[in-house]
Amino acid sequence: MPHSRKRKKSSRTKGRTSPGRLSLLDELIFCPEFVHFNNLKKNRAPLLIDFGFGAAATTSIELLQCARRQHSAARVIAIDQDPLRVAQGRNEAKALGLEAKQGIEFGVGNFHLHPYLHAKREEQGAQLIRAMNVLRGYGAHEQIQAQLSLIQCLAPGGIFCEGSCDQGG
Numbered sequence: 001m002p003h004s005r006k007r008k009k010s011s012r013t014k015g016r017t018s019p020g021r022l023s024l025l026d027e028l029i030f031c032p033e034f035v036h037f038n039n040l041k042k043n044r045a046p047l048l049i050d051f052g053f054g055a056a057a058t059t060s061i062e063l064l065q066c067a068r069r070q071h072s073a074a075r076v077i078a079i080d081q082d083p084l085r086v087a088q089g090r091n092e093a094k095a096l097g098l099e100a101k102q103g104i105e106f107g108v109g110n111f112h113l114h115p116y117l118h119a120k121r122e123e124q125g126a127q128l129i130r131a132m133n134v135l136r137g138y139g140a141h142e143q144i145q146a147q148l149s150l151i152q153c154l155a156p157g158g159i160f161c162e163g164s165c166d167q168g169g
Contacts (some may be wrong), residue, residue: 052134
């Protein structure tokens with residue numbers, strides 16, 4: 001008799017963050033032909049959230065760099081539940097000369113972003129929430145609950161981008 005394997009709820013991802021891993025996705029999001037690009041472009045200072053950025057700040061920094069090619073005032077908030085990863089992300093960005101005033105900041109958080117956004121006076125929500133390679137370690141019910149929680153933090157017309165990819169992107 002076959003049995004179904006229950007996926008174990010993951011509290012921490014492996015966080016393998018390779019340079020360029022999400023660059024094709026970023027290029028698509030900020031491509032002028034992309035249907036939601038105009039919503040991003042119209043915003044005075046679009047807020048982009050990289051949720052669960054992983055063991056290094058690489059993809060969060062690349063998201064900012066890609067966004068800034070199209071919108072010089074774009075801002076990224078990189079969120080992870082692990083305070084050590086957040087501290088490391090801040091250090092990586094600082095070593096590159098990037099800090100909050102240059103458009104990127106790092107914060108500890110989980111799927112309930114409303115309190116975090118409220119504390120940052122970002123009540124209007126994010127124009128993009130990117131949650132790549134985060135939810136695959138959770139069961140179906142937990143994935144749906146997490147997606148719904150994150151989607152509630154989007155600004156009207158915002159984009160929720162969630163999925164998985166291998167090391168090469």
